[in-house]
Amino acid sequence: MSAGIESAAPLAAAFPRRSYAWYVLALLTLAYALAILDRVSIALLIEPLQKSLAIDDTQFGLLQGMAFSVVYSVLGLPLGMLSDRWRRVPLLLGGLTLWSLATIGCSLATTFHELFAARMMVGVGEAALVPVATSLIADYFAPDVRPKAYGLFVTGSSLGTAGAMALGGLFLDWADGLIAGLPAVFGGMQTWQVVFVLCGAPGIVLALLLWLTTREPARQGGARATEPISLRPILRLFARRPGAFALFMLGSVLNLVCVYAIVGWFPALFIRVHGWGAAETGKILGLYGFPVSIFAAVNSGWVIAWLARRGHADAPILCAMGCAASMVVFGTLACLAPSGSLALAGYLLNALFLNWNTSAVYSGFAQITPNALRAQVMALQTIASGLIALTAGNFIVGFLSDTVFTGRSGIAWSLGSVFFGCGLGAFFVLMAARRSFRAAAAELAGETA
Secondary structure, rough: OOOEEEOOOOHHOOOOOOOHHHHHHHHHHHHHHHHHHHHHHHHHHHHHHHHHHOHHHHHHHHHOOOHHHHHHHHHHHHHHHHOOOOOOHHHHHHHHHHHHHHHHHHHHOOOOOHHHHHHHHHHHHEEEEHHHHHHHHHHOOOOOHHHHHHHHHHHHHHHHHHEEEEEEHHHHHHHHHHHHHHHHHHHHOOOHHHHHHHHHHHHHHHHHHHHOOOOOOOOOOOEEEEEOOOOOHHHHHHHHOHHHHHHHHHHHHHHHHHHHHHHHHHHHHHHHHHOOOOHHHHHHHHHHHHHHHHHHHHHHHHHHHHHHHHOOOHHOOOEEEHHHHHHHHHHHHHOOOOOOOHHHHHHOOHHHOOOHHHHHHHHHHHOOHHHHHHHHHHHHHHHHHHHHHHHHHHHHHHHHHOOOOOOOOOOHHHHHHHHHHHHHHHHHHHHHHHHHHHHHHHHHHHHHH
């Protein structure tokens, strides 16, 4: 037995009761939904925020991306290391409570810099979610069920995105009534401030429910890390299989650049180019996008499992490539469509494949990574997603809109450029990762057999 690794409990007896595992997964999925809601609800508030705080598109891109992603990314790895060594449920509770309070705190901002700081605190809290939740799921579900569990977990992203659109639009409609009807609570607030409060409050309730009902599962899949915190094991893992880890990570991150561009700027596309109102945009994108995205998220796990049963050891890579192809074709067409109805059709076709990338990442890294390093690998994925995808996906679109494709309709060409370039790059990078991924999966399967 290697130094710094503690023997795990026998696989046959240690997995929690299946019904309880699905219950915890439902709570984790809801937490993911609230994280996405609190992260992206700002997208619908572009017009009132720009008017109230006097910010331009580039600054708005920074609020959506860099303000959140810098701390989200930097804290991901130490939290992943801590998750591999300590109890994970308390980490999740602390993060959920913090990001919910920080979202409410966004309503108190009076300047760009104050809102930037509040968004940073949202990122601090959310940094714990993915490393902790993906590690917990791996210990709640046996390997043959895991892809489906991760697919259901990814529905949280769809729930959150659709909720940010539909609930954001609904909250905008409610805001004036709440300000007038509950002056003791909302008196003196503007509509965008009320939206932040309504988005952050449910997380406090969920944190209480998790605290009362969630148990820490026994660690599965080989071993638990006990050695001093160090980057050396991760570096050795990447050095041994750079194609499986580095190329898979890079390709998935290029896909995520497109995903974050969708979340951050598609409402602006419909508002500016097609003349829709903010509340109308949110409700339409949420109403139509929700069932499609949920189907895609659930379906993605089943597709990965189906491909694996038919001998495709690189099933997660194939699903991520499907997402990349969709970005190039449907994503680009949605941006350049001449009417709002055609743009919506392209948006929904792209949504059919949008979550394939995230399910592929969670299932894929669980398939090739030893238990003792899973949360850390996911933390590295979170760092790359934040520093590159979340920052670039929001900043590049805003920067191009301010400097290259100027005017209200320039947002269409800015978005289209990102979809075509990053989607094409993701497809070819992921294709190059397939052989190394298959070798890494076979190696780990042999070690744990």
